[in-house]
Amino acid sequence: MKNADLAALIRTIPDFPSPGIQFRDITTLLLDGPGFALSIERMAAGIATPPQAIAAIEARGFVFGAALAVRLGCGLVLLRKQRKLPGTVTGIDYALEYGQDRIEMHVDAVPPGQRVMLIDDLIATGGTALAATALLRSIGADVTAASFIIDLPDLGGAARLRDVGIDVTTLVEFEGD
Template identity: 55%
Template sequence: MTQNEDLSALIRSIPDYPKPGIMFRDVSSLLLDAKGYRMTIDRLAGLVDEDTTLVAGIEARGFIVASGLAYVLGLGQLMLRKPGKLPGEKIGTDYKLEYGTDRIEMHVGHVKPGQKVLLVDDLVATGGTALAGVDLIRQGGGKVEQALFIVDLPDLGGAEKLRAQNIRVNALIDFDGD
């Protein structure tokens, strides 16, 4: 068994979703498995830089990963939200997706100047959402030097785009092609 093959086997692949020709990697089946979810969080936690002070999760599945990591590591969690979800003063950034455009926002003042923030999400594909998260945290004064994902789709280049921004990227599972 290769590294993390046990977790990879728990991820459901759904062909032609959300449109024909796309192979959707659904981590919800992994999250349903208590042992698999625990192993996922534990393995990701083992990759986190020691001087990290905050875990940022991208809505929505990124919240699940960020919550588990923040709990295990004893850190706070920053939520990067879709528009219209935050009640206070906020900043936001627009970005491109594989299938269109979107926006994420965060509360002003939730990141302290110079604070080292770990960015997490369930999956990195083209990198648009993750890059927007990095931009948003940096706008707020934070430093992003590391990003963690359960799944990387390396053929789509998102992890490489993050690396080009001097961010160390780790994913437990790579799904090539398809």
């Protein structure tokens, strides 16, 4: 497994949040200072074209996105759940397995044409990441790359992002989830 050292720091919690789910818990990676630092360094090393901003998805994406933005010396755009940001926002509704959700961002967070990289802790089905990409592109952002700590390739999210022109990098894959 690539990045087996980082994978060993990620705890698996069986049957959470429901029976049959193998929850990949990155809080144990965050508790390991050297492992957390190494994950940021490896994310940064995988970036072909440095972004002008990092767009991080609430909430665990904020942790990795903020650290990566500091490492790259660029700004951080917060993609939040509905009604969490002050000021004027724009948002997008998207489908979940059982229902709908919405993410929002400040309307003035990204100038048209700015190179933005999407960051989150995990890519599963890709629904939230696809919605985030659509939201950012709707205001003129140039979103062509995304990075995640964990990929669950059997759920197809990374492939769905690639289908819309996103270069996806991940550090760890867990098959069969």
